Amino acid sequence: MTHGARTNRTISAEGISRVEGEGSLRVRVQDGQVIDVALDIFEPPRYFEALLVGRHFSEAPDITARICGICPVAYQMSACLAMEDACDVVIDERIAALRRLLYCGEWIQSHALHIYLLHAPDFLGCADAVALAELDPASVTRGLELKRTGNLVMRTVGGRAVHPVNVRVGGFYRVPDVASINALAEPLRNARDAALRTVEWVSGFEFPDVTNEYRFVALDQPGGYAIDGGNPASSDGLALSPAQFAEIAVEEHVARSTALQATLGGVHRYLTGPLARFALNAERLPAIAREAASAAGLEGPCGNPFRSIVVRAVELVFACDEALRLVEQYEPPNQPAVEVIARRATGTAATEAPRGLLLHQYDLDDEGIIRRARIMPPTSQNQLSIEDDLRRVVESGLALDDDELQWRCEQAVRNHDPCISCAAHFLDLTVERS
Numbered sequence: 001m002t003h004g005a006r007t008n009r010t011i012s013a014e015g016i017s018r019v020e021g022e023g024s025l026r027v028r029v030q031d032g033q034v035i036d037v038a039l040d041i042f043e044p045p046r047y048f049e050a051l052l053v054g055r056h057f058s059e060a061p062d063i064t065a066r067i068c069g070i071c072p073v074a075y076q077m078s079a080c081l082a083m084e085d086a087c088d089v090v091i092d093e094r095i096a097a098l099r100r101l102l103y104c105g106e107w108i109q110s111h112a113l114h115i116y117l118l119h120a121p122d123f124l125g126c127a128d129a130v131a132l133a134e135l136d137p138a139s140v141t142r143g144l145e146l147k148r149t150g151n152l153v154m155r156t157v158g159g160r161a162v163h164p165v166n167v168r169v170g171g172f173y174r175v176p177d178v179a180s181i182n183a184l185a186e187p188l189r190n191a192r193d194a195a196l197r198t199v200e201w202v203s204g205f206e207f208p209d210v211t212n213e214y215r216f217v218a219l220d221q222p223g224g225y226a227i228d229g230g231n232p233a234s235s236d237g238l239a240l241s242p243a244q245f246a247e248i249a250v251e252e253h254v255a256r257s258t259a260l261q262a263t264l265g266g267v268h269r270y271l272t273g274p275l276a277r278f279a280l281n282a283e284r285l286p287a288i289a290r291e292a293a294s295a296a297g298l299e300g301p302c303g304n305p306f307r308s309i310v311v312r313a314v315e316l317v318f319a320c321d322e323a324l325r326l327v328e329q330y331e332p333p334n335q336p337a338v339e340v341i342a343r344r345a346t347g348t349a350a351t352e353a354p355r356g357l358l359l360h361q362y363d364l365d366d367e368g369i370i371r372r373a374r375i376m377p378p379t380s381q382n383q384l385s386i387e388d389d390l391r392r393v394v395e396s397g398l399a400l401d402d403d404e405l406q407w408r409c410e411q412a413v414r415n416h417d418p419c420i421s422c423a424a425h426f427l428d429l430t431v432e433r434s
Contacts, residue, residue, distance in 0.1 A: 027394050027409070037391045052373040057083045057342060057364055058169050064360070064375065065163045068419060070113065073106040073158065074353035075375075076167045077228055078360040083169045085242075086347025086364050089340050094333035095171040096228070097326055101181075102157040102164070103228045103351070104323035108191065109150025109161070110354035111316040114417045115198060116143025119309050122411045123205035139201060142194050146316070149191040153323060156180050171337030181330045188327060192320035196292055199313040203296035208408065210392055211303040214385060215268055216276035219352050225284045225318055226277065227352050234270065235279055235301070243348040246361050251380060262381040269384035272356030273416060274311040275302055286325075289318040305389050305415040312417075342368025353378055355417050379418045386416055 028036040048067055052060060060079040065072035077099060084091065091099075116139065117129040126132040133140040151161035156176055158164025166172050219230030220239065232238070232245040240248070251260040264270055279301035282293065293299075293314045302311055348361040356378030363372040393412045397405050 027390060029394060029398070032398055034391050034394050037387045037394075049373040049375055052362075052370050055370050057086070057362065057368040057370060058340075060362070060370065060373075061167050061169060062163075062165070065167075067375070067377075069162050070110050070419065071106055071353045071355070072163045073103055073154065073167075074351055074358050075360075076164065077103060078349055078351045078358050078375075079362075080167065080169050081229055081349030081351065082347040082360040082362050083364075084340065084347070085349050086345040086362060087340050087343055087368075088345070089170060089338060091171055091338055092333060094331055095337070097330070098157060098172065098175070098333065100228045101323055101326040101330075102154060102167070104319045104326065105150045105153025105157065107150070107227065107319035107354050108153065108316065108323065109147045111312050111319065112143050112146035112150060112198075114354070115202065115309055115312055115316070116140060116146075118417065119312075119414055120202065120205075122407075122414060123202075123207075123309070142197065146191055146194050146198070146320075149187045149320075152187060153184055156184060168337055170340040171333065171335075173336060175332045175336045178330065178332060181327055184327045185324065188320055188324040192288075192317065192324060195313065195317040195320045196288075198316055199292045199296050199310065202309050202313050205309070207304060207306040208393070208396075208411075209304075210306060210389075210396055210412075212305060212385070212389055212392060213303060214275065214279075215264070215270040216279045216301070217264075217270045217272050217357060217381070218276040218280045219350060219357060220280070221284075223284075225281050225286075225322070227319075227322075229349065229351055232350060232357065233280060234264075235276075238264075241348075242350045242359060243346075243361070245350070246348050246359060246374070246376075249359070249376060249381070251376060259383060260376075260380045261383050262376060263384065269388065270381065271385040271416075272378050272381050273308070274315055275305065275308050276356065277352060278302060278311045278314065285314070285318050286321050288321050289314050292317050306411065308415045342366065355379065355419050356382060377419070382416050382418065386413060386418065389415070 027034060048064065052063060055063065060083060061076040064075040064079045067075050121128055121132045124132060124135060126135060129140060154161045154164060159166035166174060216235040217232055219226035220233040221230030232240050232242065248265050249262050250266040251262045253260055296310050298310060298314065342364060344364060344366045346361065346363050350357055350359040358378060359376040361374040362370050365371055389412045390409055393408050394405065397408050400408065
């Protein structure tokens, strides 16, 4: 292939697996320069915000959980916190601890799924997790055991692993007994050991030398690594309440996508998720996770999106360790839930879904009926940064042949584990060089 052919060519792929949703990607290169990058998302919109209008606030956790089968707890917790904010309710510490334990279960199963079944095959030359299982069955078995432990936590606290049924505004429908919670301790100890081996495993992968100067946004939660609440903060100094963040996070529709694209103030792209959380909150990780990060070569903010798998593995250590701490300190709440009385108000809250910051905002009337709903998921916030990553990957990879560059672009998308839907395929890839 001549140099001219490398700088003026078209690369196409029928689809990418190992991400949730459907879409297409266009990258046009002319005379060695990327002149257009577009992440086209054509997954049919499901209109959950419209479905919520006219419903009672108490229905929101169960309805929003159906948005995602991988991270339903994130949607439930964000909905609960927003409703409690609107109704001026503060839950007690024991209910909060039980919620955090449930959230840790979701992080464990989601991070394990992404690392082992969706992302690791990229670095080991495997087309999918089946091929990886043939190459390295012990590692895939370890990943499945980790996911099983996360599911066990979710079933124990939430009633079931997919779309938990025990969550309600104000707390839970029932409180797990001490024996059920204590039974989680041994599986979580084993999971923590497996998570440490996961960090060691993924840190040995070879990573493309691609970096980006991200504007990171993650929740700030004094006293701990933010999962189940907090206030949005950014790497360039923003410190906002969820309501203030909702005002400056502008979502826009573009004709080529059924997913909204978010910017700060209508101008600045930003990134949420593991890289952002680690950049802003690494010092709040427990010692065992900080030590694992240091051993893996993570010192300070990480600007290489391909190393996000290492950061996610460190968060897996954290989630297992935090869940074990909560289990060992468990004291059942005196009552499953606090009373929540409806009032006319607007409530806003955010939590950290495994893939990034998730914001919910609701307007309620006097009877607690939802009059307006806004749900801003991580993927809409990360979409522009993913496109920028793709631009950098193509610019730095023009010397690669077509198949290698296509593979690199697919990896660049999977680095951020976009959750567009629960569909099996995400995008068509087309790189036009003319």
